[in-house]
Amino acid sequence: MESILVLTHADESGSALTKYSLEAVTAGVELAERLNAALTIGIVAADASSLASAIANAGTKLLCVSGLAFAQPRFASDAAACAYLCRAAEATIILAPHSARFARVMAAVAHRLGGCIDTHIAALTTHITAPAGADFTDVTRVEATRWFYRQRIEAVVTRTARPWFLLVDAGTHAAYAGEAGNAQVEEIAVELPALRTEVTGIRAPKQDEQTIRPDAKLLFVAGAGWTKKQPDGEVHVEKAGKLILGFLRGSGASLGSSKSLVDQGGEGNSVLPFLTHMNQVGQTGSTPRHAKGLSTCCHGEEPHVVGWRFIGERRAISLDANCGWTRGKADVVYIADAFQVMAKLNDRLQKAANSGQ
Amino acid sequence: MNPLQIVVCAGIVPDPLQTLEPATGPNGPGLKNEMVLPAVLDPWAACALYEAAALAAKFPGSKLWLVALGPKAKLQQIMMTVAQKVAFELVPIDGPIGGFPDSHSTAAALASAIETIPALDRAQLLVFGGWESASRGAGVTLQQIGERLGITDQFFGVDQIDVRPDGSFEVLERVEGGKHQVSVCAGSPAVLGWATGNLAEPRNNPQIGMSNMRTMMPALQRAKTAALEANSLEYVSVSLPKQQRTTRVEKNMTPDEIATELVGWIGKDS
Numbered sequence: 001m002e003s004i005l006v007l008t009h010a011d012e013s014g015s016a017l018t019k020y021s022l023e024a025v026t027a028g029v030e031l032a033e034r035l036n037a038a039l040t041i042g043i044v045a046a047d048a049s050s051l052a053s054a055i056a057n058a059g060t061k062l063l064c065v066s067g068l069a070f071a072q073p074r075f076a077s078d079a080a081a082c083a084y085l086c087r088a089a090e091a092t093i094i095l096a097p098h099s100a101r102f103a104r105v106m107a108a109v110a111h112r113l114g115g116c117i118d119t120h121i122a123a124l125t126t127h128i129t130a131p132a133g134a135d136f137t138d139v140t141r142v143e144a145t146r147w148f149y150r151q152r153i154e155a156v157v158t159r160t161a162r163p164w165f166l167l168v169d170a171g172t173h174a175a176y177a178g179e180a181g182n183a184q185v186e187e188i189a190v191e192l193p194a195l196r197t198e199v200t201g202i203r204a205p206k207q208d209e210q211t212i213r214p215d216a217k218l219l220f221v222a223g224a225g226w227t228k229k230q231p232d233g234e235v236h237v238e239k240a241g242k243l244i245l246g247f248l249r250g251s252g253a254s255l256g257s258s259k260s261l262v263d264q265g266g267e268g269n270s271v272l273p274f275l276t277h278m279n280q281v282g283q284t285g286s287t288p289r290h291a292k293g294l295s296t297c298c299h300g301e302e303p304h305v306v307g308w309r310f311i312g313e314r315r316a317i318s319l320d321a322n323c324g325w326t327r328g329k330a331d332v333v334y335i336a337d338a339f340q341v342m343a344k345l346n347d348r349l350q351k352a353a354n355s356g357q
Numbered sequence: 358m359n360p361l362q363i364v365v366c367a368g369i370v371p372d373p374l375q376t377l378e379p380a381t382g383p384n385g386p387g388l389k390n391e392m393v394l395p396a397v398l399d400p401w402a403a404c405a406l407y408e409a410a411a412l413a414a415k416f417p418g419s420k421l422w423l424v425a426l427g428p429k430a431k432l433q434q435i436m437m438t439v440a441q442k443v444a445f446e447l448v449p450i451d452g453p454i455g456g457f458p459d460s461h462s463t464a465a466a467l468a469s470a471i472e473t474i475p476a477l478d479r480a481q482l483l484v485f486g487g488w489e490s491a492s493r494g495a496g497v498t499l500q501q502i503g504e505r506l507g508i509t510d511q512f513f514g515v516d517q518i519d520v521r522p523d524g525s526f527e528v529l530e531r532v533e534g535g536k537h538q539v540s541v542c543a544g545s546p547a548v549l550g551w552a553t554g555n556l557a558e559p560r561n562n563p564q565i566g567m568s569n570m571r572t573m574m575p576a577l578q579r580a581k582t583a584a585l586e587a588n589s590l591e592y593v594s595v596s597l598p599k600q601q602r603t604t605r606v607e608k609n610m611t612p613d614e615i616a617t618e619l620v621g622w623i624g625k626d627s
Contacts, residue, residue, distance in 0.1 A: 073538065075511040100532040104513045107460075107500035116461060116588055119495045127593075143593055148456045149370075150491050152377050154598055155386070155457075161589035196543040197510050203529065204536040212535025218623060251623055277516070277553035278535050283373040283491060284400040284553065292623070314602070315622065317615070321608055328601045334615045335608045344616035352620065 002037040002142070004028050005091035007082055008055075009101055010045035012202070014071055017043070017051050019215075020097035022175035025055055027124060027168045028095045029176065032060075034126045035140055037093075042085035043185075044078060046071035052183035055176060062185045063088055069192055072199035073101040075108070077192055082109045084190045091163060093142065098167040106165055115163035120146050122172050125156075151287050151309035170214070171289035171310065211248055211255035211274055218253040219290040219311060220244070221281060224260040225297025225319070227271065230339065241272045243342040250349030254290065256281040256307060258298050281307025295330070296338040299323055317341055358522050360418030361545070362478050363409040365445070366467050366486035366499060367402030369427045369435050369454065371395070373491070379595045385587070386457045386595040396431060396454075398439050401487025405551035407559060409485045410443035412520065422477075424470050426450040426463060426583065433577050440573060441566035442559045447573045448474060449580040456492030457592070462585035464501035470581075471506065479506070481545050488513045488550030496550065503548035510542050513550040 006028035008021035017025075025041060032039035039060040045051055048064030055062070065081040082105060086094055096102045098120055110117035123145040143158045144166055204210065226240040248255055257279040265271040281287065285307060293311035299320060308314055308329065316330040317338045326333045334341065371377060371388065372395040380389040388394065398406070406423060413419035423445045425432055432449050440447075448470050452458075471477070471484070484503060489496040496513065503511045514531030521527070524544035529537040531552050607615070 073532075074540065076509045079509075100514060100530070100538070103496055104511065104530075105500070107495075107497040108504045108511065110497075111461075111501050111504040116459075116590070117495075117497055119497060148493060148595075149377055149388075150373075150494060152597070153379050153595060155595040156593040158591050158593055159589045160591075193509055198541050200527075200539045200541055202532070202536050203539050204534070210535060214534055276535075278531060280553075294619070294623075309598075313622075315619070321606065327604050327606075330604050331602055332605045332607065334610060335606065336610065336612055336615055340612035341615045341619075344612045345619055348616055348620045352624075 002035045002093055003040070003089070003091045004032050004035070004037050005040045005042055005086060005089040005094045007042045007044070007085060007094060007096040007102065009043070009099070010048070010051055014046050015051075017054055018097065018099060019175050020099045020170045022054070022177070023170060023173040024095050024097040024168050025058060025176035026173040029058055030173075031093070031095070031124055031126070031142070035142070040089040040091060042082075042089060044070050044081045044085070049183070049185045049187065052185045053180045055178065056181035056183035057178040058176065062183055063188050064185050065188050065190050067190070069195065073104065074195070074197050074199055075105055076195055076197060078102070079105040079108045079112070080190050080192055082106065083112045084188050086113050086163065088188045094163055094165045096165070096167055098169050103167060106167055110163070110165040113163050115165055116159050116161045117165035117167070118144055118146060118157060118159070119167040121166045121168045122146055124166070124168070147309070150283050209274060212278060213252070213254040214288065216252055216254040217291045218251055219256050219288055219293040220247060220251070220253040221256040221258065221293065221295040221298055221307070222261060222272070222275070223258045223296060223298030224264070225299070225338065227261065227264060231337075236339070237272065239339065241274065243339065243346060244272065245274065246346040247342055247349070250346055250353060253294070254288065255279055256285075256288065258282065259284060296342065299325065358416060358520075358524055359481055360420070361413055361416050361483060361520075362420050362481045363413055363483045363485055364422045364424055364471050364474070364477075365402065365406045365409050366424050366484065366502060367406060368399045368425065368490050368492065369396045369431055370399045370491040372397050373400070378597065381595070384453070386592050387455050391454055392428065392431065396435055398435055399487050399490050399492070401489060401491070401551055401553070403439075403558070404554045404556070405485040405487055405549070406439070406443060406445070407556045408518070408551060408554045409483075410445070410559070411556055412518065415520070421445040422448050422474060424448040424450070424467055426452045426466055427454050428452070429577055429580055436573055438561070440569035441561040441563060444565050444569060447569070447576045449577050450583045451580040452583040453585060456490065456494070457595070458585040459588045459590045460493055460495050460497040461501060461588050464498045464505065466583035466585065467498065468502045468505035471502070479546060482506070482508070483545050484508065484548045486550055488515070488552055499548055499550045506546070508546045508548050510546070511548040511550070512540065512542075514552045515549045516552050516554055518549065
């Protein structure tokens with residue numbers, strides 16, 4: 001008989017659970033229903049009990065680890081907190097969000113508990129199977145879907161070893177949205193090791209320079225074509241930068257980039273100053289999840305296949321009518337000059353904003 | 358400040374430009390023609406290697422090892438290129454290639470190899486690697502190596518480290534939303550799983566290559582074999598994604614018409 005623990009943590013403000021944590025709660029509730037298993041939720045935060053009301057009606061046992069040491073993400077304190085919660089819950093399956101905070105520690109926690117871990121889980125399913133030689137009971141097997149080789153190969157895995165830790169990717173489940181209520185929370189005391197690391201803050205671009213927006217509906221991907229010679233024989237990097245930033249402002253999109261465009265910054269060439277490796281999508285970049293994606297001046301497998309694996313609707317603007325990478329990957333390809341199209345597009349978005357639409 | 362002892366863990370992966378196709382063999386899933394596919398040092402681990410070499414160069418007397426698991430012949434092939442980039446001592450482990458072997462067993466093999474490095478001062482140890490591989494992409498191996506070596510300060514998605522004269526260091530880790538978390542650690546030992554970092558790939562230097570090769574070839578000949586256990590990991594299916602979209606190619610729309618259509622599409626709830 002399986003029992004499930006969902007580990008969650010507070011957001012930067014410390015006043016609420018992260019969206020990714022609430023998505024993991026949904027995954028846990030769904031899996032517990034399918035397995036008819038007991039469900040426990042564990043919270044790690046400075047004041048964890050105050051966050052429990054949001055999940056009070058999930059119908060589960062609630063455990064928490066609280067204290068100032070858990071206000072900020074840090075390997076030593078978070079690994080200890082999660083290990084104590086796991087031991088207290090005695091669960092066989094442990095779900096957690098694949099957030100930066102928990103991805104940093106959960107493999108270590110699995111090792112401490114003598115368990116196994118699989119990460120970047122895109123889906124959880126159950127499969128009724130009769131074990132070899134058994135003639136009496138069926139066993140419901142849990143199966144996890146994840147990607148290998150940077151989203152090129154999809155695999156379904158299962159394990160019999162327990163505890164089995166599963167880190168659920170963001171955006172694969174709806175955030176849990178039960179009514180808030182009064183929660184009965186059991187506080188778990190944690191004996192911390194000597195803490196040698198202090199988190200001193202967050203370094204972020206200024207608000208108006210932030211181009212990575214995980215919650216945006218649209219991902220805008222800029223390719224190396226923006227910095228190539230245009231029909232007049234000149235490069236127009238400054239104009240490209242203004243068009244791209246104008247579009248991000250007007251549409252609220254998140255900005256992705258091909259590797260070739262980001263890499264130009266290290267070769268002494270003109271490059272768009274607001275792009276960093278963190279914008280990069282594809283093999284050595286991220287594979288973000290957005291409802292829609294618009295690629296411009298991109299060519300190659302990276303932006304259209306690897307980086308776009310989890311984009312819902314996909315459109316592309318390209319001058320290359322024969323680009324094989326867009327065929328079968330994008331829904332619509334416009335064969336046009338992105339400089340001209342984006343200028344028109346920005347005008348329309350500006351007008352729509354001015355008219356309050 | 359004492360010299361640093363940096364161990365970089367790195368795997369080998371197919372060249373990103375290769376088309377990959379899964380195939381099932383006697384030992385479970387793998388890639389079709391895996392042994393003949395052109396391969397490279399795992400990209401994020403390569404970034405870790407370059408950052409490690411740059412860091413070691415700042416502190417005279419520092420030592421750099423590269424611990425790599427893979428088929429001996431394949432390791433030798435990759436090292437012909439990698440050895441020309443930066444100076445290091447290779448600690449090879451002869452084992453299976455690819456992303457499908459279990460990460461826990463991989464971590465155990467790598468941790469054992471690190472423990473057997475002669476004269477390694479564990480108090481001065483920094484374990485580097487990629488925060489995720491380009492094959493399994495799990496971000497598990499390095500953390501478990503750290504646990505096995507008893508290292509309780511670990512950092513992942515690292516883009517920068519600044520080591521101070523007293524041995525403490527400031528580290529920048531990627532977090533959600535294009536931000537970096539800034540931490541200060543009292544010093545080694547620590548594990549750092551690197552993202553891209555800030556350094557470009559070093560140019561090939563044949564002299565460094567010659568120097569590395571003097572110890573590399575004997576090390577490859579001595580490489581111990583590691584059989585990786587499955588740890589109950591079972592693959593139910595391994596397949597290429599089947600989704601193929603019907604692409605509408607618009608060759609004759611004006612920029613005005615395209616912009617109008619895109620505005621409508623962006624504003625529409627999907």
